[in-house]
Amino acid sequence: NAGVTQTPKFRVLKTGQSMTLLCAQDMNHEYMYWYRQDPGMGLRLIHYSVGEGTTAKGEVPDGYNVSRLKKQNFLLGLESAAPSQTSVYFCASSATGTGSYEQYFGPGTRLTVT
Amino acid sequence: TQLLEQSPQFLSIQEGENLTVYCNSSSVFSSLQWYRQEPGEGPVLLVTVVTGGEVKKLKRLTFQFGDARKDSSLHITAAQPGDTGLYLCAGPRSAKIIFGSGTRLSIRP
Numbered sequence: 001n002a003g004v005t006q007t008p009k010f011r012v013l014k015t016g017q018s019m020t021l022l023c024a025q026d027m028n029h030e031y032m033y034w035y036r037q038d039p040g041m042g043l044r045l046i047h048y049s050v051g052e053g054t055t056a057k058g059e060v061p062d063g064y065n066v067s068r069l070k071k072q073n074f075l076l077g078l079e080s081a082a083p084s085q086t087s088v089y090f091c092a093s094s095a096t097g098t099g100s101y102e103q104y105f106g107p108g109t110r111l112t113v114t
Numbered sequence: 115t116q117l118l119e120q121s122p123q124f125l126s127i128q129e130g131e132n133l134t135v136y137c138n139s140s141s142v143f144s145s146l147q148w149y150r151q152e153p154g155e156g157p158v159l160l161v162t163v164v165t166g167g168e169v170k171k172l173k174r175l176t177f178q179f180g181d182a183r184k185d186s187s188l189h190i191t192a193a194q195p196g197d198t199g200l201y202l203c204a205g206p207r208s209a210k211i212i213f214g215s216g217t218r219l220s221i222r223p
Contacts, residue, residue, distance in 0.1 A: 099144060100164070
């Protein structure tokens with residue numbers, strides 16, 4: 001099993017450009033999440049999904065959109081990138097059932113917006 | 115409002131020393147988790163504590179959940195350079211996880 005994978009690993013964008021980050025998981029998890037991690041800010045939740053076809057806003061959703069068309073994939077879109085979106089982006093998934101929502105993270109995407 | 119406060123924020127100690135990291139909240143959690151994140155990688159789940167007063171051991175790491183389920187601690191015995199990383203506590207809230215701000219641990223050889 002690959003677990004959680006993220007594509008791409010690195011990306012440099014110019015201000016105003018758009019891009020999509022792809023997250024895939026092969027653990028049949030219902031829940032998926034997108035976080036950003038900035039120095040000194042810890043992990044902040046952008047959007048999350050509790051099942052195929054459903055999404056919800058997290059702590060810092062502005063400037064991002066998401067889609068969950070298939071259970072195993074969760075896409076994060078930036079329509080018009082801004083320098084403030086320079087960060088490391090992590091995708092995670094979790095199973096339901098225990099109520100603990102233990103997170104399984106991908107390796108991250110390092111995004112720089114110039 | 116930070117629901118989970120971790121202390122200390124930074125810790126640099128010599129190899130072989132012992133250390134304790136704390137995770138505190140004013141709210142009750144049904145469980146608390148600890149993750150370790152190494153540079154350039156995603157966080158990895160170390161343990162989940164579920165019952166108040168529970169103690170779990172993972173080799174030289176000992177995790178404890180407070181009796182009131184509002185706090186947790188991580189104790190490392192005889193720290194090694196491989197223990198270096200960012201340690202995060204986290205607790206569930208609905209379908210989401212609340213993360214603490216983390217403790218950055220550096221072990222000097």
